[in-house]
Amino acid sequence: SLGRPDLDIGAMLVRGMVWQLEQRIGDGGTAAVLLMRALVEEGMRQITAGTNAMRLVEGIRQGAELAHATLREQARKVTGERGLATVARTVMQDDDLAAVLGELSYLLGADGHLQVESYVAPYLERQYIGGAHYGAKIASMYFYSEPERQRAVISSPAVAVLDKGVTEAEQAVALLEATVKAGRKTLLVIAPDFSGPGLNLLVANHAQPEEKRKVAVLAVTLSAVGDERRLALQDLALMTGGVILG
Known part of the structure; x- marks a missing residue:
């Protein structure tokens, strides 16, 4: 005051x-x-x-x-790595960090996804992973593999892309059985909605001890709505070589 x-x-x-x-x-x-x-x-x-x-x-x-x-x-548009690093340098006054940010901005472009992680020791490191990024919301906190960081990570999953919600137990059972039949141990389910017996069964399956669980599950809904979500589902189906289940 x-x-x-x-x-x-x-x-x-x-x-x-x-x-x-x-x-x-x-x-x-x-x-x-x-x-x-x-x-x-x-x-x-x-x-x-x-x-x-x-x-x-x-x-x-x-x-x-x-x-x-x-x-x-x-104004002149800054596009090159060196120019981007110079802009970053004016903000944080750190040559090493500015160089890394210039590199990241140049390689990722305007639509790239950047995830920042903290380490115990102060040093700079980066890792580039090819692929795509979509905004999404996890269907249940029980699917988090790292609850303290609110993060879920699965490797080499079977991917189920649906254009309607998973609400019935029969739907969840069919997805789990198809995953086991395909010889996969992880399953990513992308659907507009998860609720009721369908969600409960997926959570109960995932909550089993790892030695008893046949399939680890991650269920998410895309943040996009309407036509944007429909197009995103089509893109995901193309990238995974699958079809949208209805």
Whole structure:
């Protein structure tokens, strides 16, 4: 608290602006605060001298639009690894980390998925895994293989892609039996919904001790909806060489 309500409100506005800049861009907070201070001080001087406040606001708005358009015209897209690393360097002031981020940004592109993990010792390492990434939600917390990290990892699973929910026990039994018949020990089920006896059976099967369990299961629903989900299911079926089960 600055001791005055009007000052507190102003400070909160400035802090909110800086926070939004950091979240959206990662830098520029100091420059924005200096610009805001100059606008407020000069604006108060103009109003004290008799300038109409509404006309002053409109002038500031027009000036901001002109500055934005000019900066957009002068901007140059950064695409190369070295250029991306230079941009990263301006944000974190760390040459080694900037080089890694430049490499990651260049190789992954705008649509790549990046997962950051913490280690006990401070060092930089990265691993690239080919494939695809889809936003999804796990059907039950019991499917987590690493509950403390809220993460589920399975290797070389049979993949079942369905365009309707798994709600009946018979559906779950059919999926498990097909997996065993195919000689697989892990199963990934992707469906719009999991509930009722169908979900309960999959959870009960997965909860068995590892030495007794024939199939380890991971059940997820895609985050996408409507046509976006339909197209995502088609992509998954193509990538896995399968068909969408209805």
